[in-house]
Amino acid sequence: MTTHQYTNHDVAEHLRLIANLKEIKGEGRFHYLAFRNAAEVVDSLGEDINDIVAAGKLTDLPSVGKGVAEVITQFLASGDSDLAAKLRDQVPISLIDLLAVEGLGPKKVARLWQELGITTLDELKAAAEAQKIRQLKGFGAKSEEKILKGIDLLARRGDERTPLGVARPAVLGLIADLKAALPDDAITAIEPAGSVRRWKESVGDLDILAITPRPAEVMAAFCSLPQVRDVLWRGETKSRVRLKDGLECDLRAVAQKHWGTALQYFTGSKQHNIELRELALKQGWSLSEYDLEATGRGDAPAGEKRHFAAEEALYEFLGLDWIPPEMREARGEIALARTHNLPRLITTADIQGELHGHSNWSDGKATIQEMAEAAIARGYKYWLLSDHSIGLGVTGGVDSEKLAQQRDIVEELNQGWADAGVDFRLLLGVELEILADGRLALTNDVLAKLDVVVASIHSSLRQDRETITRRALNAINNPHVDILGHPTSRMLSRRPPTEIDMERVMRACAETGTVLEINAHPVRLDLNDVHARRAVDLGCKIAISTDAHRPQHMDFIEYGVAVARRAWLTSENVINTLPWDKMQQALK
DNA sequence: GCCGTTTTCGGCCCGACTGTTTTCAGTCG
Numbered sequence: 318m319t320t321h322q323y324t325n326h327d328v329a330e331h332l333r334l335i336a337n338l339k340e341i342k343g344e345g346r347f348h349y350l351a352f353r354n355a356a357e358v359v360d361s362l363g364e365d366i367n368d369i370v371a372a373g374k375l376t377d378l379p380s381v382g383k384g385v386a387e388v389i390t391q392f393l394a395s396g397d398s399d400l401a402a403k404l405r406d407q408v409p410i411s412l413i414d415l416l417a418v419e420g421l422g423p424k425k426v427a428r429l430w431q432e433l434g435i436t437t438l439d440e441l442k443a444a445a446e447a448q449k450i451r452q453l454k455g456f457g458a459k460s461e462e463k464i465l466k467g468i469d470l471l472a473r474r475g476d477e478r479t480p481l482g483v484a485r486p487a488v489l490g491l492i493a494d495l496k497a498a499l500p501d502d503a504i505t506a507i508e509p510a511g512s513v514r515r516w517k518e519s520v521g522d523l524d525i526l527a528i529t530p531r532p533a534e535v536m537a538a539f540c541s542l543p544q545v546r547d548v549l550w551r552g553e554t555k556s557r558v559r560l561k562d563g564l565e566c567d568l569r570a571v572a573q574k575h576w577g578t579a580l581q582y583f584t585g586s587k588q589h590n591i592e593l594r595e596l597a598l599k600q601g602w603s604l605s606e607y608d609l610e611a612t613g614r615g616d617a618p619a620g621e622k623r624h625f626a627a628e629e630a631l632y633e634f635l636g637l638d639w640i641p642p643e644m645r646e647a648r649g650e651i652a653l654a655r656t657h658n659l660p661r662l663i664t665t666a667d668i669q670g671e672l673h674g675h676s677n678w679s680d681g682k683a684t685i686q687e688m689a690e691a692a693i694a695r696g697y698k699y700w701l702l703s704d705h706s707i708g709l710g711v712t713g714g715v716d717s718e719k720l721a722q723q724r725d726i727v728e729e730l731n732q733g734w735a736d737a738g739v740d741f742r743l744l745l746g747v748e749l750e751i752l753a754d755g756r757l758a759l760t761n762d763v764l765a766k767l768d769v770v771v772a773s774i775h776s777s778l779r780q781d782r783e784t785i786t787r788r789a790l791n792a793i794n795n796p797h798v799d800i801l802g803h804p805t806s807r808m809l810s811r812r813p814p815t816e817i818d819m820e821r822v823m824r825a826c827a828e829t830g831t832v833l834e835i836n837a838h839p840v841r842l843d844l845n846d847v848h849a850r851r852a853v854d855l856g857c858k859i860a861i862s863t864d865a866h867r868p869q870h871m872d873f874i875e876y877g878v879a880v881a882r883r884a885w886l887t888s889e890n891v892i893n894t895l896p897w898d899k900m901q902q903a904l905k
Numbered sequence: 906g907c908c909g910t911t912t913t914c915g916g917c918c919c920g921a922c923t924g925t926t927t928t929c930a931g932t933c934g
Contacts, residue, residue, distance in 0.1 A: 347917060351906035382907050420923085422932050455925060463924090511934090524934090555921055557933095567934080569921095582919090587934070594918040599910080605919055614911095 323393050325359050325366045331392050331401065332356035332385065337413050338404040340423040341430075352388075354380040357588060359389075361648060363851030365820050367393060409436040418467040420460075428453060442468050478519035479564055480809040481512075482839025482876065487564060488513050488523045491544060495525075495568075498538045504529050505573060510583035515642045516879035518842045519809060523566035526583050532570035539568045575607050577625030581632075582606035588647035589640075596651065597635055609634070643882040660885050665878045667888040669896060670699035671871070673748065673771050673802060673834060673862035678723065679704035679714055682867040685726055689743045691868030693734075699897040701744040701862075702727065703771050708750035708758030715747060717763045724766070742897050744768040748802060753777035755791040757798075764797035769904065771834065773802035774815070782816040789822050793831045799904045800860050801826060803836040803843040811840065819848055827856040830905035832892055837863045837877020838870070849884035858903060859891045 336352035358380050359366060369375055370393055375386040384400075391398040415426045415438065429435040432453055435444055444450050445461040445468075488509045496504060504527055508514070511524030529535045536556045540548045550557040554570045571579040582590060583606065597604040601615015602623075609631075613619025625631040629639045637654035641662055644650040653659050675681030676688050683691075685702055692700035702723065705714040715723065727745045734741050746769035750758035753776055757764075764770050772792040774785070792798045804822060805814035826833050833852050836843045841864070844852065849859060861877040863870050881891060888894040892903045 345906090348906055350917085354907085380907065384906055420932070424931060455930075457925060459924060522934090550922060552922060557922090583934090585934085587918095591918055598918080603919080607920090 323367075323396065325362050328366055328389055328392055329356040329360040331398065332359065332388065334413070335388065335398070335401050335404060337416060337423075338401070338408045338410070341412050341416075341427050342404065342408050343423075343427060351380065351382075352385065354588075355385045357647075361646065361847060363847050363854065368820075411437045414438050415441060417471055418464060419470065420463050420467060425456075428455075438468060438471075477810060478521055480519050480839060481516065481842075481879075482809075482873075484520045484523060484564065485509070485513050487544075487560070487562070488525060488566070491523070491542065491566060492525060494542055494544070495535070495539055498542065499535065503531055503534055503538075506576065508580065510569075510580060511567075511585060514584045515586065515645060516876070516883060518845060518880070523564060524583050525566065525568045526580055527568065527570050528573050528576055529570045530572075535570050536568070571606070574624045574626060577627045577629075577631045578604070578608055579606045581628045584642050584645065586646050589645040589651070592647050592651050593635070596637075600635065602635075641882060643879060644885060646883070660887050662882040663878060663886050663888045663891055663894065665875050667891070667894040668697070668861065668874060668878065669900070670697040670701075670893055671862045671865070671874070672701045672744075672746075672769055672800060672832075672860045672893050673703050673836070674700060674865040674871075675704050675748070676702060678719065679748075680866060685723070685743075686730060687868060688865065689730060689741070691865075691871055693739065693741050695871055698740060699742045699744055699900070701746045701769050701771075703746040703748045703769070706747050706750045706758045708752055709775050714750070714758075717759065720745070720747065720763065720767070744897075746770055746799075748773055749792070749798065750775065751788055751792045753780070753788075755788040757792060757795060761795070761797055764795075767797075768901070769799050770797050771800040771802045772798045774806055778806050778812070778815050780816070782818055785815050786818040786821055789817060790825050793822065793825045793829055796905065798831060800832040800834050802834045803841050803864070804833060804848070805843050805845075807843055808840050809842065814843070819851075823848070823852045823855050823857055826852070830858070832858045832860045832904065835859055835861045835877045835880050837861055837873045837875075837880070839873055839876045842876060842880050844880070844884075846880050846883035849880060849886060853884065853886060853890050859886065860893050861891055862893070 332352045333356045336349040339349035358378055370390060375381055375389060388398040388400050412426055412430055415421055416423065433444055433449060435441050441464065445464045448461060450456050450461050451458055492507050507525065507527040510526045512520040513523060527535060532554050536551065539556055540551055540558060544560045545558045546561045547559040549559055557565060557567050559565050569583060594604045597609060601612055601617060602609040603612050609623040611617035611619055611621040623634065632639045637651065638657055638659050640650050640654050640659065671692065674688060676685040677683060689700055707714040707716045724745055727743050730743055746767045749770050749772040751772050751774045752758055774788060789801065793801060805817055807814035833844055835849055852859065861881055863873040863877065865871050892900050895903060
């Protein structure tokens, strides 16, 4: 069995290191951008790059040519590359840290190094405090102040991204407060843009786009919102603030006629936009956030402008179907839109019920009946009660006897709904603990009596790759285990995924008909989008569930559906879009 | 360094804002 030492992410980081060193060294823009582009490609790859190298398919990847392929091959074999070694001889590697300081880019870092001999953050701080930096042409007192502030910020904040589950409510709150602070006619339209609109699992900052006849008034109100700690930029049409919780937020104001191009532009992703602009250029148009302008190389006379009040019209003009924001990651969606082959993405309306949830019999906060009634209120046709089994220390889990008691309750409740003509079924299952040694916490004869079994790992999360993978495979190979819950056990910005070999797990699920869960809780989002895409490519079925521990958690379903949409999933890929009888047939 | 619906050579997205400038380079998204 192949156990690889270096992951896709390791490779991407190595390529980024090379790009950064090349940039500081002053190599041409396109030489280092090539490495950065390749890093993005490798990072969003569903397959293990070791397998791609083994198959000799490396240069089939976009942005990977001879040079990048050579680096990747060397890195996978040795953990380093000749190119990186050569660059480290020429450029002090600690300069990379300086790039993280706000306002410092490669050009300035290179000058600080060459003209003042600064190579570390400590030296940079000392030089700024001693007012030595202002001696350099192009730097002044304000530059020193900004550098010191930047270093301070870096020490306190790190470079962590914010989970979508925090960012999305924050941006919706800002929009609501901004509207409330202004007269009704000041804002014609306002929307979150950027990675929040693309439902990316974590975001670097917040973006808001507004149509307004009076941008100055809107900018002023925005900069004085109570959430704002610092105003970083304040312009006519664009402002950037730092909020009290440390998040940064951009607001852009545009005129009505620019809405289509502006919303498209500020939604990104950056790479999607670059591809779209390249496509426009081929058709003789230069695309900006304001308009399309003819370059003169196409049919229209140079300088002719086209405006788009809606995104759909812009995409259509370029010969494309409208691309849902969740797909705009430069993963081949533009080619599909061109040939009218975009998938019909799943929506929350397709969800017929949930297949993972808890009651106060384990660590949930509501009764079985309360949870089921919340599911009914959402229009679901079924809901799986799956309390933790015994074997998980922190929650008094259910055993054979308690499951029998739950069965009585479930049957009584179902009878009541049937008598009342309510089209709903409460299903009885369990969230089965996969123990540290790979055994399951309940016996097969107990599991056989349940409607659906979700098996999950909650403990011994630091086991090595082989051990924890075998643990999951034991569960997958059990004929009674229907669903593998939150497969990597990661918690966004709290703990990393386990070392589990997802490629092996997904292949085993495809072979056995075991369903993989997209856990919709915004802290988990596990499977993530890349894994979900790969799982479906390998023939796996998916379930999307919120893992609700109280009724309100069922609102999280939109986060899980968003992961599925980012993975290009349709309702056919997801079993809980089926009516309950067909759904049960889809289980093994 | 990568890439091809004009191309194996000659391109490679576009604009706002800042700090330092007397007209712009650098950074950022």
